[in-house]
Amino acid sequence: MTPLDALPDPKLLRLFDVLYNCRSVTRAAEQLGQSQPTISIWLARLREQLNDTLFVRTPGGMAPTPRADQLIGPCREVLESLRRLTASEPQFIAATAQRRFRLCVSDASHITLLPRILNHLRSHAPGIRLEAARIDGNTESALESGEADLAIGFVPWLGGGMYQQVLFEQDWVCLSNPKHATDGEPMSITRYRTEGHVQVSAGTGQKLLEAALTRAGIERRVMLELPGFLGLGMVVGSTDLIATLPRHIGQTLAAMHGLQMTDCPLAVDGFTVKQHWHARYHQDSGNRWLRELIRQLFQPPRLADGHA
Structure with a gap:
């Protein structure tokens, strides 16, 4: 197996692919937005790294060598892998998504939060299924592993690696x-x-x-x-x-x-209800959508406007 650091520069692989298709250094330079001298330098470097002439000048254009014919398939596989690696995550379309979300919530949330969330989902995201779990000593590990998506409540013991967002205050x-x-x-x-x-x-x-x-x-x-x-x-x-x-x-x-x-006539300390999620899923499109939905449903306007 070829080590990653031994692979040609992706721009050289792209040149290989373009030149194999168009058989012209001039047209390859135009497609890649480079000057012909630059393309010539890249081609020389590619030939050195792959230890083959790769393309030979003929009256009909730059003809590939047998080695180039062998390498074009693997080259395109690498380019496609790189494209998938750097591609943006697909947008989460709630109206058509089929997904289960697991929420760690308090007992009170079964009465106060879940019905309102579920009512919204039935109208706007009918393919989304909810599963409620308790907030307990396993909550942190469940968020880290992805077994749970969010924890909503007063959970001051959650450790590092967590994001949190204030929803509302409680007295x-x-x-x-x-x-x-x-x-x-x-x-x-x-x-x-x-x-x-x-x-x-x-x-x-x-x-x-x-x-x-x-x-x-x-x-x-x-x-x-x-x-x-x-x-x-x-x-x-x-x-x-x-x-x-x-x-x-x-x-x-x-x-x-x-x-x-x-x-209550008794002076009891209030607390803040927050939603918590692990840093591993901070950029997950589905998790982001769910967090924003819960913020819209339960965060008062003064907090949403930044006037907490």
Whole structure:
């Protein structure tokens, strides 16, 4: 096998191909946009590297030697390989694309993000299929290997080699049954301490809530613990229990179940929801398209305009 550094310069291979076709140094110079002296120099170099005259001047033009006839096929294969190597990646056409994307998302995103993304895909990219995976200790390796395309959420532990983009900020709210509300008044810290609570153990921001409770010296009366947000709206809507959760999922559940939403009276650190992807797939046309779609769907205009 010929080492790559022993191959002739691609411009010499291109000369070989053009000259084999046109059989004229003059026409080869015109096609390659070079002067005839330059073409003569290139041809001399090519002859030296391939150890053959390659072309012989005849009344009918520059006739190829038997060695040139043998080499033209491999030469064109190399040129085609170089063309494919340097060609731009095909554009991703969402309307006709057939592709599966895997998103690592939080439990809340099944309710807040996925339906909106899927609704857009069904209308504009019907061949795209989504697969949802959990955000966990395997998320980073999944993004690196390509097993997952994006991670969306509060994932501060992701390491190097990752890109990220801010989507929206989150603070904390409380949900309650309007039948048990106190005339629409804001949730007081006194009421927060005395009411019964639903605790959701899922969600990457729950540690922020737990830290705030510890700082305030509050031990809630937890009457029900759920592994995720599934069923939370029904529980709050049919009981006198209170749920403390990030605003995005709170707004969604309040609208779906007719719940009262108030600002959380407890000082809980907010967090930023971002989309994350690995540097290996930063230029992938499909990944770029998906990232831009999610940005358009969920990033507020003030962030999109650069006024965060």
